[in-house]
Amino acid sequence: MSTEDIKPEATYEVGCHCDTSHEKVTWHNGSNERVARYMFNTKTRDHMFCPKCGASMGIDYExxxxxxxxxxxxxxxxxxxxxxxxxxxxxxxxxKMEPAVDLSGENIDSKTPIPASF
Structure with missing residues (x-):
């Protein structure tokens, strides 16, 4: 994410409202270094967040x-x-994606019951 006044080509404004310049926030080359990332459970896909407010930006399947x-x-x-x-x-x-594996190493699939604590 960037708060620059000039938007590079093929950019899109996003709805992260961390400060008064939120309408200038754009995705562009190099933005992936500025988003916060966290890998849940299987540690195979980066979930991208705004490092200031924690708004979920998306998932990096790369x-x-x-x-x-x-x-x-x-x-x-x-x-x-x-x-x-x-x-x-x-x-x-x-x-289309291979099944997730929980942290205990057991496979999770559509037939695995979800624990009542969820």
Whole structure:
């Protein structure tokens, strides 16, 4: 993320509202060094967050699929988006991505019951 006044080509304003310059925040080359990252559970995909407010920016699948860079960007971070008017393309992650593994090393799949504590 950057708070520069001049936007490079092919950039998009995002909805991270950490300070008064939030409308100048844009994605551009080099932004990936400025987002905070955290890997949950399987430690295979970086979840990207705003380092100031913690807003979820998306998921970086690049490490999981190095031959085919792929990012899941949270559309909620873009300004002036009417979520109710969007048309969604469903992604079958259960069949397109290999199953997650919990920290104990046991495979998790669609048949594994979720513990009642969740």
């Amino acid at each position: 490490k999981k699929l190095p031959d085919k860079p792929l990012y899941g960007i949270s559309v909620r971070q873009f300004n002036n988006i009417d979520l109710d008017s969007l048309r969604y393309k469903k992604f079958d992650g259960m069949h």
